Amino acid sequence: MSARATENMPCPTCGQPVDVWDGFCEACGKELAPPVVSDGQPGHVPQCPVCAADPDAPQAAITADGYCESCGRKVPTSRDHVEIDLGPLAGVSDRGQRHARNEDAMALAASGTPDGQVAVAVVCDGVSTSPRPDEASLAAAQEAVRVLLAAARFGDDLAQASVAAVRAAADKLTGVAGPDGAPACTYASALVERGGVTVCSLGDSRVYWVADAGSACLTRDDSLAAELVASGVLAEKDAMASPQAHVITQWLGADFPDPQPRVSRFTPPGPGVILVCTDGLWNYVPEAADLALLALPTALTSPLDAAAALVKVANDAGGRDNITVILVPFPAPGAMTAEDLPRRRPS
Amino acid sequence: MSQPAFTVDVDHNQYLHDGARDVSAIATVTSDGTATSAAAGAGPDSAEIIIIDCSGSMDVPHTKITQARTATAAAVDVVRDGVWFAVIAGTSFAKPVYPANGTMALASPQTRAEAKRAVSGLRAGGGTAIGKWLQLARQILATCPASLRHAILLTDGRNQHETPEELAGAISACEGHFSCDCRGVGTDWEVSELRKVSAALLGTVDIVPDPAGLTADFESMMQNAMSKQVADVALRVWTPQQAEVRFVKQVAPTVEDLTSRRSMTSAQVGDYPTGAWGPGESRDYHVGIRVAPGGVGQEMLAARISLVVTTPAGAQVLGQGLVRAIWTDDEQLSTKINARVAHYTGQAELASVIQEGLEARKHGDEDTATARLGRAVALAKQSGNEDTARLLAKVVDVIDEATGTVRLKKKVADEDEMALDTRSTKTVRVRKEHG
Numbered sequence: 001m002s003a004r005a006t007e008n009m010p011c012p013t014c015g016q017p018v019d020v021w022d023g024f025c026e027a028c029g030k031e032l033a034p035p036v037v038s039d040g041q042p043g044h045v046p047q048c049p050v051c052a053a054d055p056d057a058p059q060a061a062i063t064a065d066g067y068c069e070s071c072g073r074k075v076p077t078s079r080d081h082v083e084i085d086l087g088p089l090a091g092v093s094d095r096g097q098r099h100a101r102n103e104d105a106m107a108l109a110a111s112g113t114p115d116g117q118v119a120v121a122v123v124c125d126g127v128s129t130s131p132r133p134d135e136a137s138l139a140a141a142q143e144a145v146r147v148l149l150a151a152a153r154f155g156d157d158l159a160q161a162s163v164a165a166v167r168a169a170a171d172k173l174t175g176v177a178g179p180d181g182a183p184a185c186t187y188a189s190a191l192v193e194r195g196g197v198t199v200c201s202l203g204d205s206r207v208y209w210v211a212d213a214g215s216a217c218l219t220r221d222d223s224l225a226a227e228l229v230a231s232g233v234l235a236e237k238d239a240m241a242s243p244q245a246h247v248i249t250q251w252l253g254a255d256f257p258d259p260q261p262r263v264s265r266f267t268p269p270g271p272g273v274i275l276v277c278t279d280g281l282w283n284y285v286p287e288a289a290d291l292a293l294l295a296l297p298t299a300l301t302s303p304l305d306a307a308a309a310l311v312k313v314a315n316d317a318g319g320r321d322n323i324t325v326i327l328v329p330f331p332a333p334g335a336m337t338a339e340d341l342p343r344r345r346p347s
Numbered sequence: 348m349s350q351p352a353f354t355v356d357v358d359h360n361q362y363l364h365d366g367a368r369d370v371s372a373i374a375t376v377t378s379d380g381t382a383t384s385a386a387a388g389a390g391p392d393s394a395e396i397i398i399i400d401c402s403g404s405m406d407v408p409h410t411k412i413t414q415a416r417t418a419t420a421a422a423v424d425v426v427r428d429g430v431w432f433a434v435i436a437g438t439s440f441a442k443p444v445y446p447a448n449g450t451m452a453l454a455s456p457q458t459r460a461e462a463k464r465a466v467s468g469l470r471a472g473g474g475t476a477i478g479k480w481l482q483l484a485r486q487i488l489a490t491c492p493a494s495l496r497h498a499i500l501l502t503d504g505r506n507q508h509e510t511p512e513e514l515a516g517a518i519s520a521c522e523g524h525f526s527c528d529c530r531g532v533g534t535d536w537e538v539s540e541l542r543k544v545s546a547a548l549l550g551t552v553d554i555v556p557d558p559a560g561l562t563a564d565f566e567s568m569m570q571n572a573m574s575k576q577v578a579d580v581a582l583r584v585w586t587p588q589q590a591e592v593r594f595v596k597q598v599a600p601t602v603e604d605l606t607s608r609r610s611m612t613s614a615q616v617g618d619y620p621t622g623a624w625g626p627g628e629s630r631d632y633h634v635g636i637r638v639a640p641g642g643v644g645q646e647m648l649a650a651r652i653s654l655v656v657t658t659p660a661g662a663q664v665l666g667q668g669l670v671r672a673i674w675t676d677d678e679q680l681s682t683k684i685n686a687r688v689a690h691y692t693g694q695a696e697l698a699s700v701i702q703e704g705l706e707a708r709k710h711g712d713e714d715t716a717t718a719r720l721g722r723a724v725a726l727a728k729q730s731g732n733e734d735t736a737r738l739l740a741k742v743v744d745v746i747d748e749a750t751g752t753v754r755l756k757k758k759v760a761d762e763d764e765m766a767l768d769t770r771s772t773k774t775v776r777v778r779k780e781h782g
Contacts, residue, residue, distance in 0.1 A: 057588065058588070063648070065669070067647070067648035068587075068648075070587065070588050070615075071587050071588050071589070071639070071647075072586070072587025072588070072590065072638065072647045072648040072649060073587075073641070073645065073646070073647050073648075074645070074646035074647060074648070096644070097643055097644030098644060318676075319644060
């Protein structure tokens with residue numbers, strides 16, 4: 001199954017064909033809501049965030065190798081810390097404390113559709129033992145969100161679209177494999193609409209339902225630990241403590257030709273939040289109930305603030321891995337339309 | 348003339364534990380091996396002055412003045428065609444010997460012959476006022492346009508005919524105008540006095556106990572001077588806001604503390620003089636920086652070390668290296684001691700304990716002398732500095748090398764003590780570890 005061509009996706013306002021990445025409809029001129037990915041601008045941030053926050057500090061240039069000419073601190077590359085706020089959903093992706101770069105990626109989209117508003121959340125975690133894992137995660141998230149958003153706008157079956165998005169992302173990674181090997185990443189997506197949530201995952205990135213009335217992890221890891229637990233060999237705590245716990249058994253990449261993503265439908269019993277994350281977060285807070293304590297109630301109304309707070313929890317606990325969290329409140333707060341969605345939060 | 352490139356190779360443990368502030372690095376600075384000027388070395392941009400002590404004591408024994416004349420003539424023969432040169436005689440005053448009018452001559456077969464003729468007429472008689480000699484050298488050097496300016500100074504006695512303040516004033520007036528290698532012949536001169544001159548004027552100091560050794564020494568000093576190509580090179584250290592440069596030391600081939608020689612270019616940039624460099628020359632510098640503490644996972648540029656020449660066109664950077672600091676909670680990383688930092692820390696201590704030990708011995712404080720020189724024996728052993736160990740063994744009886752247990756020798760030849768003192772700053776070099 002191949003992904004549908006997206007250049008003739010209908011404009012939600014006038015129905016004329018538009019491209020998924022377009023910012024405006026060429027026909028009616030209405031602003032569209034293209035997906036936003038955590039690619040960041042190439043290079044480093046133009047200003048030292050520490051000196052910028054200090055009114056007494058002299059403001060200086062950033063050197064070519066990425067140090068603040070005043071305080072000497074290594075400044076983040078723009079991908080080291082990315083915050084994306086689309087209103088109905090928001091995400092934060094962070095380098096963490098230990099890794100030299102952010103190999104996680106995320107893609108977010110929100111759009112009006114024939115059936116009402118849909119929020120699309122994708123996270124990918126580059127496999128650090130593969131070459132160019134940062135490139136892999138970004139390419140996969142970018143490709144998957146394209147397929148998912150187009151399917152949502154057309155009113156396609158979202159479970160099928162989820163599988164199609166994984167296949168399209170896998171094809172993309174096959175294309176970027178080179179003599180250095182096959183770039184690889186994990187995958188988790190959630191499509192949140194009025195009627196329910198379509199969840200899809202591959203590898204050990206997760207989707208949680210977080211609510212006062214009861215929380216749960218909606219995905220099952222493709223990892224040795226999860227398989228040991230599933231087959232009854234080990235209890236979950238023992239399995240996670242084993243050195244092999246993080247070995248994943250499925251991934252996206254040219255060296256894994258036929259990935260079998262797990263797709264499921266979830267109907268929220270009441271208000272809550274869909275949380276899509278990489279293991280940089282759940283390694284520190286694996287239990288859905290604990291995530292609920294940390295995220296609620298802020299996440300229901302200010303998903304960006306709640307996502308930033310969760311990333312801080314992981315960083316404060318050691319930040320051993322890159323951390324990426326997307327939060328999608330359910331039902332969508334307010335009655336915003338695609339046209340008046342805020343763009344990326346200015347940094 | 349295009350300037351040679353320098354490489355700056357920084358070796359240090361870049362990992363700091365949470366809250367740590369001190370970064371210590373060895374920077375190996377090497378000028379590239381290719382000669383840049385057509386003359387492959389000294390040319391019209393070089394100037395040499397030889398300052399010969401002609402005080403009365405140079406006649407006792409008479410071989411001192413005769414050997415000094417021969418050595419000066421030999422050094423004049425080493426001066427390449429086209430290099431500016433002059434000879435000064437020093438007593439309680441300073442007097443130009445060649446050219447007699449107090450200017451500099453361009454070296455040629457004819458001027459060298461004239462200079463040697465003038466030198467052969469030097470007679471001993473008078474006092475010693477080294478500051479006046481240096482001042483005259485500075486005046487004479489100012490009459491020529493050369494930028495590589497170097498002097499050789501020979502004395503045999505103490506600076507009796509001027510006050511220490513007069514000498515200090517003269518030294519500071521000459522700083523940055525020329526470099527000066529100092530030699531003491533015999534054993535009636537003061538090591539600490541000449542070291543003040545050589546340290547400030549970025550040169551060497553050594554003893555030539557027997558006047559017969561002067562010729563070979565003068566020739567080799569002049570050959571070394573002729574190899575220099577680029578003058579007035581500064582080690583430029585950039586540090587972040589709120590950082591402090593704790594020290595900057597040359598640690599190889601000799602220990603020279605440059606910390607107080609900083610000239611500020613801006614609040615975050617200081618220049619330290621390194622003098623002149625020849626092609627392929629390599630020196631090690633130990634730089635200590637105290638930075639504002641960072642959090643785990645943070646990376647900071649603790650210093651940028653570059654080599655800079657100041658030309659009429661402005662400052663030109665000839666090469667640079669980066670000193671990074673990364674905070675980590677991994678103790679395996681943060682507790683690792685860099686072998687070269689440790690080695691040179693030991694070598695710098697070796698130099699200072701020798702000087703302190705000899706000073707204590709001079710004042711009859713045998714306990715301190717024994718403790719310091721014992722420590723020196725242990726340090727020399729640890730770092731494989733065999734030359735210094737040999738010199739130490741002439742001053743103390745070594746009972747246990749490893750622990751530094753020693754006894755002061757009852758009788759020590761002056762020249763052995765002075766040789767240990769002057770050579771205490773010589774270090775043994777260690778290469779960067781690989782892997």
